[in-house]
Amino acid sequence: MHIMVTNDDGINAPGLLALANAMKPLGQVSVLAPERNWSSSGHVRTLDRPLRVKSVQMDHELTGHACDGAPSDCVALANAGFFNEKVDLVISGINSSANLGHDVTYSGTVTAAMEAAIWGIPAIAFSLDIPETLETPPDYSTAARVAREIVAATIQYGLPPHLLLNVNIPYLPFEEIRGVQITRMGLRVYHDQLDRRLDPRGRPYYWTIGGSPTGVPERGTDIGAIHEGYVSVTPLQLDLTAFHFIPEMNTWQWNGLSSKGS
């Protein structure tokens, strides 16, 4: 089992090292991650310039690879044959904040796993719901232990093609985690506001961010599970088609275009 580990916080993020080390009992681990932070970068592919990769000593025994592209570039490189051996499983994270609800479309952590799923490789994204108020360096040891359990089970049971798992872990001691909940995507509530300011030369500039997103902690959703102290495991698919709306749309008339007998 050849496990590739990547992330979007960058090669030096402590969550990446914790995750890579946690995977060691499960197979051969290769790390290929961005050299810088790509948070909120979405599903980026670098097409207009080549990519560089350098070796990085991550701890006394783990050597990783840092790429100057995005998380999805790392996955594409690996799946196109950067390593001598085929990748069997792509693991992304551990992200330093939760990726809940619609966050998944922005999240580099999750879109790295999506890139793998597009290639037909099973993939899991891990995010840790670190409180913003935490003043000490975060502890990834519990999250890494949870990640190992989740990956072990996924290897045992298997994922259908083109499916990925989005896993969110509450920031709690292992003993206080209440278990695993299989969830659906919840409803994230963003609080973006326009903050218009003037620079020292009197020209306007804009911030669109106002406070962290919250969410509706509905039971059965990722947001609800985390809220109750469970590890949230959401199976995601890449088909975004709103099938339920197709029959209604088939009744629409399209003026000049409808008359063509479609």
Place this chain on the structure above:
Amino acid sequence: MHIMVTNDDGINAPGLLALANAMKPLGQVSVLAPERNWSSSGHVRTLDRPLRVKSVQMDHELTGHACDGAPSDCVALANAGFFNEKVDLVISGINSSANLGHDVTYSGTVTAAMEAAIWGIPAIAFSLDIPETLETPPDYSTAARVAREIVAATIQYGLPPHLLLNVNIPYLPFEEIRGVQITRMGLRVYHDQLDRRLDPRGRPYYWTIGGSPTGVPERGTDIGAIHEGYVSVTPLQLDLTAFHFIPEMNTWQWNGLSSKGS
């Protein structure tokens, strides 16, 4: 009806101007688009720096706004109140190539529409399937006419909240377009390969791109519709949950985590 027009090819792209002008009979049109090309950028939000916006004269009577952020930043700005009037509809495009199948997760054109849908604003992404072999500047007039018909119908019938439309238009004369097909996302086939080269100083660099994506032109899919000369209209939702796999996952055992009675 206040219609915001944006894109990911940038403020100077001819497809943006054609789309903005085509929307004029349908409402008040505001253009806010990136100042540069953001193709394959995915769902990006700029959080770590403020955004600048400048006015740009697009033709003799249309003034637009160019932003130094991503397509989704433009939508977030508009929905947070950049314009004095609330935005009722977000239109993105006309992209200079098709966005079919899994392209939608990479596409700035589509993710701009996703950003609007997250905010609860109806949104439509338009892409034109311009042949790569085309040697003349592309003609957007047919695509603009099609876009106006699609938007007019969408205003008439309405979209449910958090739904967006992904529209792909074949590069054909208006008379040869066979009509509209409501479709599902098809299966894109990417041909990425690893191309390892050495720079003049003997250091390796990597390209992961090898040829344009093709697709399985299955009937009922976006790829199939375009292939047959139809305008493809795919309703997309933001919930990626793989609901069909949840019952099976609920039977999985999670070792140390399962015993907690989840």
